[in-house]
Amino acid sequence: MSLLELEAVRVVLGGRRILDGIDLAVEEGERVVVLGPSGSGKTTVLRLLAGLAVPAAGRVLVGGRPAAADGRLLIPPEERQVGMVFQDLALWPHLTVAGNLELGLRARGVPRTVRRQRVAEMLELVELGDRARARPGELSGGEQQRVALARALVLRPRALLLDEPLSSLDPPLARRLVGVILRLQERLGLTLVHVTHDREEARALATRTLFLERGRLSG
């Protein structure tokens, strides 16, 4: 049984077919990279897996359970056990770094002491232990990327979805973050789905690479 699956998924936005009947199966522990040009529908693939978009036709399965089908959302995003790093990071600017990590834990009713401990552990993992009280606007680009990564992982998801998180970084910083991602993936036993238009990035991260063009996915 695959951890994440798309079955004959079709997505139409504004009358345009973004995805045209694609199939995808991601196995536990895999690092799948979806390569494609801008506007090819890469982000839509991640949004379907996260539950932020619903296919007009076809099915999305998470852990073998139908999560969305034919225009209906069956499992909401917060119950899918997936974390996501957005292309623009979308860090909440009014919260501190720790606040950004804590929000999901609070929503799940995790006790305060446990919450603090998990946030501290996660920040140590991404080497930001001393930045817990900073606001996102006070961090460098690389630090913001790592906060976004830590926020996506603090709820201990089974899969991590990455939407071109390295695109705005200079090459040395991007290489360092690739190292951080690979280390975390191995340590936490994560499944990765990463979308990008950058072949170098794909080569560095992928155990399997797929190509998305004109709404169709090829191996």
Add this chain to the structure above:
Amino acid sequence: MALRRIVLSLAVVLLLVAGVLPVAVMAGRSLVVDGRLGLAAYHGLLASSRQWELLGNSLRLAGLVTVAAVALGVPAGLLLGRTDLPGRRALGTLLALPLLLPPSVTAVAWMGAAAPSGPVVRLLGAGASAVLSSFLFGLPGTVLVLATAFAPLVMLLVAAALRSVPPRMEEAGLLVARWPAVLLRVTLPLVAPGVLLAAALVFLMALGEVSVPPTLRYPVFAVESLTRFAAFYDLAAATAAAMPLVALTAAVLGAEALLVRRTRGTTGMESRGAGRALVVPLGRWRRPAAVAAWSLAGLLVGLPLAVLLVRAGGAASYAEALGRAGDALGRSLLLAALGGALLAVVGFLLAVLAWERHGRLWAVPDAVALFLFAVPAAVLGVGLIVTWNRPWANVVYATPLILLLGYLGHFTAVSLRLSRASLELVPAGLVEAARVAGVGWGRRLLWVVAPGAWRGIAAAGLAGAAFCLRDVGMTLLVHPPGWDTLPVRIMTLAANGAPSLIAALSVILVAATLVPVVLLGAVLGRREVLP
């Protein structure tokens, strides 16, 4: 570039002459008593325990109105701006209507509801009149009327702020929590600056309101300035009485700006406007929420309007009303049209100044316009009279020009903000392409920028016209002989006119206000087509 400097400077000068000059002259005038410079007028004011009591009343009223307006306006803004509530556009229009009516008309309607001969009392029984009247006349009734009138401002500013929340911020929240938590911990903190601005404006508008408190017999400080001027023509005392309101306006807006600046570093939304706004599905709460929202709108807006309609009676009342105030209606519409056009042009130019970040002081006109919007209308009215009541200035003082100046000074913030919002939608690339092609500033403005922002400019003109149409506080003071407007005529006739006549005139004013409101809805409802 010379053309740009001339045109934009002209717009700034117009704002300064229309609004800042009267306030400055008034401040200076308050320091002159019997031809001598001094603080005698302030001594008199500060020594009077009555003035302190009135100031306390004003602050109490403004505080309660702000709390009530925020409590009504924020949920309404969220419901209308974020959810799939059925009929939310019609509900939004209905809820926004009281903002565009003179609050005195709303007060007249509620008085009709409480009157022994009114339809509500006839429905509930004779005993209801005493209960309703004891509630209406005094602080609770004044709070009710003003909160109904100003809550739409909060609602509209919250809805506008919601549009600038990047959807990605909320989506990131949805990955870890359900909508209520996301609304509470992500969305609301991001729109907090909008709520804060709305609360500050409501507080100041309630503080300066001069038509409702005397109608509902709640003594306040702003009426004092008006009375000292209207009854005794005591300029020094009137201006001295107005200055605390000016100082309070500056203090509240300053505090608001400071708070927003402190939070802006934490709410700078980097990916502003990226993607389509999210909709919160109400699910099984959709129907109960709709019933609750429509019921509240029916009670707060529908009921007073229905009372007016019932009390106006048949066609004879309307015929008499048009006979007695048809001229005032015509003048109201003419002044609203001229005022709206003037506001659209000046507001657009000042918005361009801010948009282009032209010069070092590009942000100043916006702050000045906001201050002048918040300054009580009656205070600005006294300032205009003090400034222009001179033999050489009769061409302004004795003609409708003084009203247009007053409208420009008081309402530029409305047109400036609406134009500015639409300018943000004009892609910078379009303007740069025209510039590279050698198109000069003036032509770029006319051929590229204005067509791209036409919706905002039209909305600015229509909203400006609606605000001119509703003004009472300033028009009452400064209108030249024979140039009173319909709201002013209603207020003067309300003292001893027949209830059916007042109700019919109010219905006519509501209908006249609906013209720009409906046009505004049509303009804002059209889809923006940008290349």
